[in-house]
Structure formats: C-alpha cells, structure tokens
Amino acid sequence: MPFLEIVNLHKRYPGGVAVEQVNLAVERGEFISFLGPSGCGKTTTLRMIAGFETPTSGTLTIDGADMTRTPTSQRNIGMVFQSYALFPNMSVADNIGFGLRVAGRPASEIRERVAELLGIIHLADFAQRYPAQLSGGQQQRVALARALAIRPRVLLLDEPLSALDAKIRIVLRHEIRAIQRQLGITTIYVTHDQEEALALSDRVVVMNNGRVEQIGTPSAIYNTPQTAFVASFIGTLNVLPARVVNRDAGHLEVGGQVVRVGRALTDATGSQVTLALRPEIFSLNGAYGPDANRLSAVAEELSFLGPTVRVRTHVAGHALSFDLFNTTGLVLPQLGEQIELHFAPEACLVLPPG
Amino acid sequence: MRRASYWSWLWLILGSLYFALPLLATFQFSLLAKKGEIGLTAYASVFRDSGFASSFAFSFQTALATIVISALLIVPTTYWVHLRLPELRPLIEFLTLLPFVVPAVVLVFGLSRSYNRTPLTNSHGGLHLLLIAAYVVLSFPYMYRAVDTGLRAINVRALTEAAQSLGARWPTILFRVIFPNVFVALLSGAFVTFAIVMGEFTIAALLAQPAFGPYINLLSSSKVYEPSALAVVSFALTWASIGLLQWLSRGVGQNQPGGPR
Numbered sequence: 312m313p314f315l316e317i318v319n320l321h322k323r324y325p326g327g328v329a330v331e332q333v334n335l336a337v338e339r340g341e342f343i344s345f346l347g348p349s350g351c352g353k354t355t356t357l358r359m360i361a362g363f364e365t366p367t368s369g370t371l372t373i374d375g376a377d378m379t380r381t382p383t384s385q386r387n388i389g390m391v392f393q394s395y396a397l398f399p400n401m402s403v404a405d406n407i408g409f410g411l412r413v414a415g416r417p418a419s420e421i422r423e424r425v426a427e428l429l430g431i432i433h434l435a436d437f438a439q440r441y442p443a444q445l446s447g448g449q450q451q452r453v454a455l456a457r458a459l460a461i462r463p464r465v466l467l468l469d470e471p472l473s474a475l476d477a478k479i480r481i482v483l484r485h486e487i488r489a490i491q492r493q494l495g496i497t498t499i500y501v502t503h504d505q506e507e508a509l510a511l512s513d514r515v516v517v518m519n520n521g522r523v524e525q526i527g528t529p530s531a532i533y534n535t536p537q538t539a540f541v542a543s544f545i546g547t548l549n550v551l552p553a554r555v556v557n558r559d560a561g562h563l564e565v566g567g568q569v570v571r572v573g574r575a576l577t578d579a580t581g582s583q584v585t586l587a588l589r590p591e592i593f594s595l596n597g598a599y600g601p602d603a604n605r606l607s608a609v610a611e612e613l614s615f616l617g618p619t620v621r622v623r624t625h626v627a628g629h630a631l632s633f634d635l636f637n638t639t640g641l642v643l644p645q646l647g648e649q650i651e652l653h654f655a656p657e658a659c660l661v662l663p664p665g
Numbered sequence: 666m667r668r669a670s671y672w673s674w675l676w677l678i679l680g681s682l683y684f685a686l687p688l689l690a691t692f693q694f695s696l697l698a699k700k701g702e703i704g705l706t707a708y709a710s711v712f713r714d715s716g717f718a719s720s721f722a723f724s725f726q727t728a729l730a731t732i733v734i735s736a737l738l739i740v741p742t743t744y745w746v747h748l749r750l751p752e753l754r755p756l757i758e759f760l761t762l763l764p765f766v767v768p769a770v771v772l773v774f775g776l777s778r779s780y781n782r783t784p785l786t787n788s789h790g791g792l793h794l795l796l797i798a799a800y801v802v803l804s805f806p807y808m809y810r811a812v813d814t815g816l817r818a819i820n821v822r823a824l825t826e827a828a829q830s831l832g833a834r835w836p837t838i839l840f841r842v843i844f845p846n847v848f849v850a851l852l853s854g855a856f857v858t859f860a861i862v863m864g865e866f867t868i869a870a871l872l873a874q875p876a877f878g879p880y881i882n883l884l885s886s887s888k889v890y891e892p893s894a895l896a897v898v899s900f901a902l903t904w905a906s907i908g909l910l911q912w913l914s915r916g917v918g919q920n921q922p923g924g925p926r
C-alpha cells in the first residue's frame with residue numbers, strides 16, 4: 312500500500328481544466344518531482360495535496376486515511392513556497408517554532424526543536440534575526456526548517472529555489488535532498504527545471520496540459536521516454552523523419568541510410584516515424600563496435616562549451632548536433648569534413664511522426 | 666536640481682504658514698484675557714472648569730472604543746476580501762466613501778430612528794454605544810484604507826497558507842499573523858480616527874452625549890478668550906494622546922527593518 316496515493320484527480324476551473332486524471336502512488340520516504348512546462352498543472356496538483364484547493368473529483372489518501380476534503384490545518388503537511396512566506400513579524404526562531412506553538416507544545420520542547428532545526432539548516436547564529444534581515448537563500452532555509460519543525464507526514468515544495476540565483480540554487484537543492492534523506496520524509500517537489508528534477512528525485516512525474524505524461528526514475532525518463540512530449544521536453548533531441556523499412560527487424564531509413572534500432576517496432580513497415588537521437592550518444596572513433604549504426608554527415612560548425620564540444624551537422628537535410636567529450640587527445644573534425652557518426656542501436660528513440 | 670529644491674522649500678514654507686498662522690493667532694489671542702497684559706488667565710479658567718476634564722475623558726474613552734471595535738471589524742473583513750473576494754474590492758471602496766457623502770445629521774437621524782425604542786436609545790449607556798457605532802461608521806474609510814494598504818504590503822495568501830499548513834486555524838491566523846503585520850498600517854488609521862472622534866460635534870450633540878466637541882462649542886458661545894485657550898489645549902492634548910498611543914505601541918510590529926514583505 313503506497314504511503315500517499317492520488318486516484319483519478321481532476322480539477323476544473325470555470326475557465327477550463329487545470330488537472331486531469333492524475334494517478335500517482337508515492338512510497339514512504341520517496342522524493343518525487345513534478346516536472347512540466349508552465350501552466351501544466353503542477354502547482355494545482357500540489358495545492359490539492361496540501362488542501363488549498365478541493366479536487367473536482369478523485370481521491371487523495373495519506374497513510375491509509377482519505378484526506379481529499381480534510382482542511383489543510385489538519386493534514387500535518389509541510390509546505391515550502393516559492394515566495395518563502397515567512398511571517399515578517401516573527402524572528403527566525405519564532406517562525407520555526409510557529410507550528411509547535413499552534414499545536415500547544417511545551418516551551419522547552421519548542422526551544423529544543425528550534426535549536427535542532429537551526430543546526431540542520433546551518434543558521435544557528437540567526438535565531439533572533441527577522442526575515443527581512445536575511446538573504447533569499449537563508450529565508451528559504453528558514454522556511455524549510457519551519458515546515459519540518461512539525462514533523463510533517465509529507466513535505467511539499469513549490470519551486471522553492473526559482474527566486475534564487477543559480478549558484479545558491481544548486482547548493483540549496485543538495486541541502487534539501489540531504490536533509491530529506493536524513494529525515495526520511497516523503498517529499499513532493501515542483502519544478503520546471505529538468506536538471507533539478509533529474510538530479511534530485513527518486514522518481515519524476517512529467518506533466519503536460521494537466522495530465523501525467525510519464526512517471527519514472529530520472530534515467531527511465533531520460534533514456535526511455537514514453538511519449539514524444541517527454542522525449543522532447545527532457546534534454547536536447549535531434550529529430551529526423553524516418554520510414555520503417557522492416558518492422559520486425561527494427562530497420563529504419565533516414566535519407567537513404569539505414570538505421571537499426573535493435574528491436575521490433577510497433578509501427579507497420581512503410582509507415583513514417585520520427586527518429587530521435589540525443590546529442591551525447593554519438594562517437595566518431597568506432598567505440599560502439601562493428602554493429603553500431605553509422606550515419607554520414609558533414610561537420611558544419613563547432614562550438615566549444617568547456618566539458619564538451621558541440622558539433623553541428625546536417626543529415627539528409629535535417630540539422631543534427633552532437634557533443635564530444637573534451638577528453639585529452641580529442642581529435643575534432645575539420646569544418647566541411649565528411650564524418651561518420653557511430654551510435655548504438657539501443658540509443659535510438661522511435662517516436663510518432665512529428 | 667537647485668531650482669527644484671528652491672521651489673520645494675518655498676511650498677513647504679507656504680504650507681507650514683497656512684497651517685501654523687491660525688494656530689499662532691489663536692494662541693496669541695488666548696493670552697490676552699487680562700486687559701493690558703499677556704498671561705495664562707484663560708488657561709487657568711479652562712482647567713478650573715470640571716466639564717473640561719470630564720468631557721475630554723469621555724471623548725478619549727469613546728475614541729479608544731471606536732478604534733478597537735473598528736479594528737476588530739475591519740481587519741478581518743478586509744483580510745477576507747483580500748483572500749477570498751478580491752472582486753468585491755471596488756464595491757467596498759465605494760462603500761468607504763459613504764461616510765463622506767452621507768451628512769452626519771442624516772446618519773444620526775437614521776440611527777436614532779432605526780433603534781428607536783430599543784435599549785440603545787432609551788438609556789444613557791445605550792446612547793453612548795450608539796455614538797460609538799456612529800463613529801465606527803465615520804472611521805470606516807480611514808481604517809479600511811489603512812488596513813488595505815497594510816495587507817497589500819504582505820503576501821496575504823501565502824502567509825495564510827503557510828500558517829494553515831502549520832496547523833493554524835482562522836483565529837490564530839488573524840491574531841498571530843495578520844493583525845501583527847498590519848499593525849503599523851492600522852495605527853495610521855487609528856490616529857485619524859482618534860483625532861476625528863476628539864473633535865466631533867454634530868453626532869455627539871444630537872445624541873446629547875457629554876463629549877468634548879459639544880463642550881468646546883458650549884464654551885465658545887458663552888466665553889471670549891477661553892475657547893481660544895481650549896482650542897490650543899485640545900490641539901496639544903490630541904497630539905500628545907497620539908504620541909502616547911504611538912509610544913505605547915512601540916515595539917509591536919516595529920521589528921521589521923525592511924518593512925513587512
């Protein structure tokens with residue numbers, strides 16, 4: 312039995328549908344991300360879990376109890392907001408202790424718990440400061456501590472880092488993950504930053520247009536996307552129109568060159584499909600062995616990106632870029648040089664025609 | 666730049682004169698009670714009259730009651746409008762203008778007709794309550810606007826939701842989160858309300874209440890120099906009272922160096 316379960320969740324507004332038919336089962340202690348473009352319903356789904364919105368239909372169960380219509384204040388849920396939402400009239404310590412004071416815990420217990428959390432978020436010296444005297448990153452740490460102080464059953468975070476600058480964002484996201492592991496708290500994290508979702512999560516829920524597109528581990532989402540949307544939304548993709556020449560053997564044809572995908576296809580022989588190739592799957596030196604696919608192309612542009620070098624080419628009239636690791640002894644193709652791109656059959660993604 | 670500041674100084678001085686000259690003239694006149702010498706005779710006579718202290722105290726209490734009731738009424742209402750009924754904001758803003766449009770006489774007449782033959786109109790205490798209720802109506806525009814500004818300065822929805830997720834219910838949210846954060850804004854509305862109530866004449870007189878406004882009026886129809894002295898005294902006292910309120914409320918809501926967010 313999953314710890315948190317969402318069944319057939321719908322949310323309609325007078326203006327339209329925000330969330331449609333969302334199903335999700337979260338295990339105790341899991342770190343789940345909701346990832347998707349703006350307006351896809353991530354926040355709405357999270358707010359229904361928090362109890363700020365009532366679902367139009369569907370159910371939410373936490374730890375075996377139906378919570379669908381329970382008021383937020385009785386759900387025992389920790390919430391971290393993009394805008395921090397610290398109480399401006401209270402010191403850091405009072406902010407963190409707020410939930411415990413509301414619950415009527417004894418003062419000594421509150422003091423201990425606040426001190427413990429201040430230690431966890433590395434702000435022990437800031438207990439008496441007010442939110443306005445803290446940086447954004449510090450404020451968000453306090454907000455996290457405040458949410459955790461009540462030992463919530465579930466921690467919900469809605470784009471907690473998007474108001475911070477890139478460096479702090481990365482530091483803080485690792486901190487959040489470390490604290491989450493340490494406390495073993497079931498967590499749902501909303502973001503539209505795929506790198507954040509992939510780096511942090513046990514599983515990622517990719518959403519689009521109010522629906523769940525795919526739920527899976529970061530590697531499953533990245534390596535075996537199940538819909539064209541997931542494939543194109545996560546990472547960079549080269550898309551080439553292709554035709555199935557042998558369905559059972561898994562052979563495609565791209566601009567007169569044959570590509571083997573190494574598995575039987577679902578589309579009939581002769582039908583049009585899209586062959587999607589990630590930029591990092593290619594090699595120029597035959598590293599994938601004699602069974603690798605080969606596509607010939609002409610190197611047109613090189614851009615040096617630091618750890619990688621991006622090479623732009625055209626295959627059968629369609630742009631294709633790939634990355635080479637900037638390893639010692641890397642031999643770069645010359646501009647205008649005819650090159651042969653090697654890639655493994657398993658690295659091919661076959662999607663419906665775009 | 667220099668030119669702009671020259672003009673702004675000029676306007677500042679003109680404004681100050683407009684404000685200060687009548688006050689200075691009143692003050693000077695109040696010193697002339699004894700023929701041929703400058704002295705505080707008028708002031709002595711003002712303070713000797715027992716009606717002065719009692720009416721001032723009466724109005725002071727009435728003002729405080731008005732502020733407390735008004736705050737308890739308007740903060741939750743405005744908060745709710747911000748949180749749940751933002752589309753009602755134009756309507757509320759229109760309603761806040763009514764006390765300016767409806768003359769005080771009409772207001773009193775309406776009140777005393779509506780509550781005729783109820784305990785509100787047939788006892789002294791009842792009439793005092795009615796007076797406070799009328800003042801709450803008068804304070805509405807000032808209090809509402811002050812609280813509205815205060816609420817705009819904080820993220821009402823996020824703060825409410827944060828408190829809810831931490832287990833707080835409505836009374837806790839209102840008194841521990843919302844009130845403290847609009848307190849400074851509320852004070853500004855409270856000061857205006859205080860000043861209005863201290864000087865109000867029409868309603869107090871029509872409800873036959875021993876308030877400060879009618880007392881000043883009574884005095885000015887029977888004496889020459891004392892009303893001027895009283896005007897100066899009441900001016901000073903009102904300002905002193907506001908200063909006192911501010912001093913008493915120091916600390917509350919003041920610990921936000923960057924202002925509330």
Ligand SMILES: Nc1ncnc2c1ncn2[C@@H]1O[C@H](COP(=O)(O)OP(=O)(O)OP(=O)(O)O)[C@@H](O)[C@H]1O
Pocket residue numbers: 324325326327328329330347348349350351352353354355356503
């Ligand atoms: N209160 C509301 N009334 C009407 N429509 C709403 C309301 N809240 C959200 N929506 C709509 O529901 C859809 C989903 O919104 P939601 O806020 O969940 O998106 P999101 O995935 O969190 O996007 P973002 O990344 O921009 O935060 C949007 O089309 C939005 O316009």
Ligand SMILES: [Mg+2]
Pocket residue numbers: 353354355
């Ligand atoms: Mg959102």
